[in-house]
Amino acid sequence: MIRGVLLDLAGVVYVGDHVLPGAIDAVARLHAASLPLRFVTNTTTKTKQTLLARLTRLGLEITGEELFTPGQAARGWLTEHHATPELLVHPDLKEEFAGLADHKRRAVVVGDAGEAFTYDNLNRAFRALIDGADLLALAKNRTFKGSDGKLSLDAGAFVAALEYASGKEAIVLGKPSPDFFGSALASMGCAPDDAVMVGDDAEADVAGSLNAGFASALLVRTGKYRDGDETRFTPHPTATVADLPAAVQWIVARLS
């Protein structure tokens, strides 16, 4: 029985600045079916507030409670663990970490820093790590598909670089962290085995949610999807469908 749906955003609802065909209507159809719904994104180039405003502008009806971002999870981790961040993130995300108390414990926080992934910034992060800082990865995605339609290096590559050089393993806060999926599910009172995830990332979205105990996970052939992604990571998707409207069709057909 499906009692809750988690949707990825980039590559599923929109790509770059464009809403994908039928995506807004598909979300409305889930709302109309009274299915509890949450958006779980690994986007780390915008604060949660900026992302909410952007989604509203794109025509998506969404409240702050329905959106889960790795930045928000990282802020929670830092507060809980009394740690001060050393930020290696996009300039637009820095605001998400404003006003945290100063502590002795340090944590290097890595997001999709884009052009800010310079040698000097990475080396500074590396030195903080060997001086004892924890390594927090907002996400460890390998690639993303940008507005130019081409695959690009995502934050995961730089997390892997820092792990390799420092010998430390990153604590991943966004997908596929079971805690991250768990927070979103808990907010709608849904157990993992009543939940379905929809995403374009066969690893973080699909294998990640299935590993976290989800009943099913659908891979869409939009966004960063590449031929062969169905079998590239384990567990494989429950089903692979064309796009979000097809995923919603799959879900609605399985209701009661």
Add this chain to the structure above:
Amino acid sequence: MIRGVLLDLAGVVYVGDHVLPGAIDAVARLHAASLPLRFVTNTTTKTKQTLLARLTRLGLEITGEELFTPGQAARGWLTEHHATPELLVHPDLKEEFAGLADHKRRAVVVGDAGEAFTYDNLNRAFRALIDGADLLALAKNRTFKGSDGKLSLDAGAFVAALEYASGKEAIVLGKPSPDFFGSALASMGCAPDDAVMVGDDAEADVAGSLNAGFASALLVRTGKYRDGDETRFTPHPTATVADLPAAVQWIVARLS
């Protein structure tokens, strides 16, 4: 029986622009003992010619035949495999790849590019990889110790980043590649089980040469050495000694 000695350069003979205390005399002592000697370096910021000139300036007597660099090995690989390089290397190394014939097959060549490790350059390399290029790592060292006396990110971190994002495994050309050690040994007609390696990198120098079948490998506590390196990688060093003069003492004491 020791019949041949391989020495690392950076961190063993010199650090930054300074020869380490006693290093020149230690090399002279090996020469005086008529021990065949080769220098195997993972330095990838200079062409072999520039490096030779620099070593001579520092007071080291060395010929081109005694020096093995990853740049030289990469040029050999590209020629042998009819591949054209896409260079992600230090600007000073580019000359090493001048005049190669143009082929359809491509290979991304990664060295210590320093400031040239920008997001755009890394992303260009990533896209070449997913378009089918091979990944050649001049070296996969995690760290190096520069003139400022601090550990810094070495090329290996960026190789790891590209491997992670592209799903391709790098072909490593410098240490610890058995082919690289093998070329240096072959040039002096020395079998691995008659050879000893001296280095400050417990992984690439020490574990690498022992995995390539060397009789012994000495770890020096100069250069990038950090407490605990003796046991950080497997196999462990045959012995850990203070510096190059102590390593030469160890070697000379075992002759005949």
